[in-house]
Amino acid sequence: MSAPVxxxxxxxxDVPHIRDIVAHAFGQxxxxxxxxxxxxxxxxxxxxxxxxxxxxxxxxxxxxRLPIAGSMGRVTEAAAxxxxxxxxxxxxxxxxxxxxxxxxxxxxxxxxxxIIVVGDPKFYQRFGFSAAVARGLRSPYPxxxxxxxxxxxxxxxxxxTVCYPAAFGAVPVEEHP
Numbered sequence: 001m002s003a004p005v006x007x008x009x010x011x012x013x014d015v016p017h018i019r020d021i022v023a024h025a026f027g028q029x030x031x032x033x034x035x036x037x038x039x040x041x042x043x044x045x046x047x048x049x050x051x052x053x054x055x056x057x058x059x060x061x062x063x064x065r066l067p068i069a070g071s072m073g074r075v076t077e078a079a080a081x082x083x084x085x086x087x088x089x090x091x092x093x094x095x096x097x098x099x100x101x102x103x104x105x106x107x108x109x110x111x112x113x114x115i116i117v118v119g120d121p122k123f124y125q126r127f128g129f130s131a132a133v134a135r136g137l138r139s140p141y142p143x144x145x146x147x148x149x150x151x152x153x154x155x156x157x158x159x160x161t162v163c164y165p166a167a168f169g170a171v172p173v174e175e176h177p
Contacts, residue, residue: 005058005095007102010047015039017057018049025085035083037167038064045079046106050086050095059086061099063107064167066116068137070160078155079107080164081117100127104149113155116162118145137162 010018015036022032038044043064050059063079070076081103086095104127107115117124118141121131127149134148138161150156 005050018060022085031083043165058090059095059099061103067163068160070158076113078114079112108151113152115149
């Protein structure tokens with residue numbers, strides 16, 4: 001079942017609503033604090049919200065700066081997708097899918113080479129994210145939940161180290177099978 005939503009760029013007045021959405025979606029404040037810190041530190045690249053009929057914000061997705069350090073000083077400009085949040089009572093209605101698709105399109109338009117996510121493989125594989133593509137990358141988040149999507153073909157062919165912004169150090173990682 002799909003709920004009609006409009007996806008748009010975050011506006012300053014959205015911030016308290018985004019905190020509420022993210023905290024409720026994750027059942028804790030750590031991810032909401034992450035969004036605030038990424039924004040405050042200047043690391044947020046793309047922040048989109050889903051707006052339902054009547055103007056209620058029901059979801060949010062954030063992409064932050066995530067350089068990938070390669071050999072000989074080469075840096076690949078990528079983004080970290082985190083978090084993707086939908087109000088619990090609105091989950092399963094296609095809102096997360098709409099946000100993910102719009103976010104990938106926005107990152108592509110910015111000229112980014114890749115997007116990295118740590119999340120549920122069943123959800124993110126639908127958009128082309130792959131643990132196999134991410135295998136050549138060193139990251140503090142191991143396992144099949146660590147996935148990559150190349151926006152520029154071959155961008156992640158070389159090995160490298162993902163350089164997460166400092167804000168990520170305060171967020172507990174949920175393991176996915």
